[in-house]
Amino acid sequence: MFDIILKRKEGTNVLKGIKLRLYPNRTQQNQLEQMFGNDRFVWNQMLAMMNERYQNNKALPFLGKFKLNYLLKPLKKEYPFLKNSDSSSLQVVNEFLTQSWKNFFQDKSGQIGKPRFHSRKYLKKSYTGKSIIKTAGKRYLKIPKLGYVKTSKTGVLQNTKVKRYTVVLEPTGKYYLSLQAEIPEPEKYSLTDKQVGIDVGVADFAILSNGLKYPSFDNSYFEKKAKVWQRKYARRRHLAKLLVLQDRNKKVLCPRSLESFTNWQKAQKSKAKCQAKAANQRR
Incomplete structure (x- = not known):
């Protein structure tokens, strides 16, 4: 479990990235597999439609993410299994697809190509949502469509507001939850007017002037x-x-x-x- 401060917002809050380990049960693992597939299915369906539209008439106006979101409702009626996913995750798919097309149209160097179809053979599976995630005790989170999922300690989520979350299945078979959370700005440390010298070498990674030694890394x-x-x-x-x-x-x-x-x-x-x-x- 580790976290990284992403960027500073106006006011007294900052955005912070938090990564937690998930331990879903067998039923939840099957649900996650379908949710990964649903995101991939919506991406490919929308991309096929936009490719055909672009080939038929390149002068047609560009479809933004809000217009693509209107197409989700008839798509869910045609394919009911899409209702098993968090609805916000399918909207995020449209958002990512729209950004990919914008990058293609705005690129004048020709280095960025058109968006590609997603393959089910890709090892790292994930989906991103914007719904509310609630903590339920020290080791459980309530995630939309999944219910209560066991996780690593949730103490880091105190006084935070989750803006976006991503569930990832690593090639190692482990599940992780990456959160983009808004937290109060941490207090600034006061200067101590003390100094320390650092010597970076080969035999030792670093030697401090106060006598501390850090051995070289060997993996x-x-x-x-x-x-x-x-x-x-x-x-x-x-x-x-x-x-x-x-x-x-x-x-x-x-x-x-x-x-x-x-x-x-x-x-x-x-x-x-x-x-x-x-x-x-x-x-």
Whole structure:
């Protein structure tokens, strides 16, 4: 659990980023999987419509996020499973899509292309909402559509107003909740008129003039393990692809898919865990 101050607002409040670990149960995990898919589905549906509109007549006026939000109601009637998502998260999808199109139209260098379709094979899944999140005890939060979800300590949310939240499923299989919260401006520390010298070196990371030493950082163990699992992952996935192609060429009645081979998926998760441990130590 860590937090970063993002930016200062006018007045006595500041915006602060807070990241908490989530521990959803099996039912909530299935709900989250559908909510991730719903955001991806709305993005692809809206993008397909805007692409067709742009190809038919490039002189047509640009559709903003408010006009796209009007299309959510008929889309929910046609696809009732979209009602299982937080309605504000689907509006945020339209907001992100609108911003992507604006970046495309405003870019004169030609380096920014048109928005792309989202794939379900993307490892890091997430959705963002603007609804109210309530604390329910020291270890529980009430999240829209999910109910009460176990989390890390919620003491950091005291005297805060959540403006936006994001639920993320990392490639390691862990769930996190990132919050953009508004908090009172912290008190400024008074100067002590004391000085300290810092010597940054190779043998030691830093040596202070008051005698404190900070040893150099070494995470070679997890980096080596990550490289080993990277090779295993690449080899296993390559073999799985060959078997899938073999079934297609032989025209098997029930051909195997790439997702049916769990060996390379296990290696992928082990590789992600080692990379995350090295990144956390470095951070």
